[in-house]
Amino acid sequence: MNKIISNYIQDNKQGILDQWIDRTKEEADDRVVRLVSDRVFHATSKEFIDLIISNFKGSSEEYKEKLTDFAEKVVRLGWPLTFVTKGLHTFNSIVFEAMQKDEIIIPDNQMDFVIEFDRWAAPMSNEIVSIYSSTWERTVSLQKMALQELSAPLIPVFEGITVMPLVGTIDTDRAKQIMENLLKGAVKHRSEVVLIDITGVPVVDTMVAHHIIQAAEAVRLIGAKCMLVGIRPEIAQTIVNLGINLNQFTTKNNLKRGIEAALELTNKKIVSLEGAK
Template sequence: MNKLIFTFIEAHKIDILEEWIRTTKDENDDRVVRVVSDQVFNSTSREFADLIITNLKGDKGDYHTRLKEFAEKVVRLGWPLTFVSSGLHTFGVIVFKRMEQSGVMTIENQRSLFREFDEWMTSMNIEIIGIYATTWEKTVSLQKIALQELSAPLIPVFERITVMPLVGTIDTERAKQIMENLLKGAVKHRSEVVLIDITGVPVVDTMVAHHIIQAAEAVRLVGAKCMLCGIRPEIAQTIVSLGIDLTQFTTKNSLQKGIEAALEITNRKIVNMEGLK
């Protein structure tokens, strides 16, 4: 970095930071400023500006560590990449405007200063975009894994009886997750009866029914009985109209009825204690 530029930024750091924060807040869209308080926005913006100055100093070890931490914070806040890319551009505009106003930048040195500063900004921008993209991809990947695990849980409700409540649409990828969780869970919990509750599934078409039948067959092969619960009237009509054959396993219209049937299969039943008094 040109010594003249660095010296000027160091000498006017506070004023540059304040103007940069004000300008950044005015120029960013509501996605950035709406979801956090002014305090969080100001502290995060100041942290980014400090990162830029740290990079100017050439302390790459500390800079890379702090840049990674900053990228993770920005991704957690849900701020777009434009916050950092446009922020860097704004920083450069402010610096050159102030250098020109103070007379530090003249007609004679303007071209060389701009070329060197532009090379530095381009290099830093590429680095920031790369780290942001990597952090975002990692975060999305972890969230996707977590959602997949939560989207098809197998829950033990009684000894040897487990329930898998399904909510939302079922595509091929999710169907694979359902199959995997069913098989692992049935073996882990030593299930004799597995209840698949489709109360929260809005549409049961041929593909969804096919996946459910496959899952039921797979559960049967590991020694457990599969029961389909939560068949609403409109779902029943769709199944009949599509000619889907669900005769190979028991169906119930509610999870409550399914649990009662599962208890009978495992030689248990629900007893009303009031009647025994």
């Protein structure tokens, strides 16, 4: 009976695919369909049908490899798991209805075919959920690592002078990342002066200030000076109102003045060349 279903799918593959695409587009959330072009949607849909057929054929090694590749692709496309599992159910319905119409499935053998469809569909659905979930977790983990690396970069601007521009909200986890990047970067670049630029930090409260003070103290312990730049008037007022003491390191209102002060601290200066425009 498995062979009967498999052969039927293979012989009517294009018609099943066309029906599946039409029905899926009708039932799917518009956001899912808009995520990719029609060409990519059709190609991915065909790959999904091929995946189902390979499962019917029972080639477990090839099927598992295709399933993993497909799961990684749909995660990249942003298709939700419910869309994929519902697609499997839609496929079953199309094939079952078509086989009834062609009188391959009749009242006398209908229950046997129902059991057969369920026998292969349930494990496949479970496998899709498992691989999709693990692929999603791995993707999220890699993205998180990439964001952490980008969230607190230490940039060398002159010999002995580095800048860490901070953008966005600073929570405890990000503060740890800032501290780690700050110390590693200061040692790596042999920094004499480190400028922490908070121009892009929307709110500086007691917790954020505490983390910045800790970072500055850590930099001082490895032999470098720390300077806080980008203090806007509203941030300065907040710091004063909260009674936060930033007297232990230099502050400047923008990065330009901070770099000028850092150049003085390292006995450097920028001069205009004679005759330069």
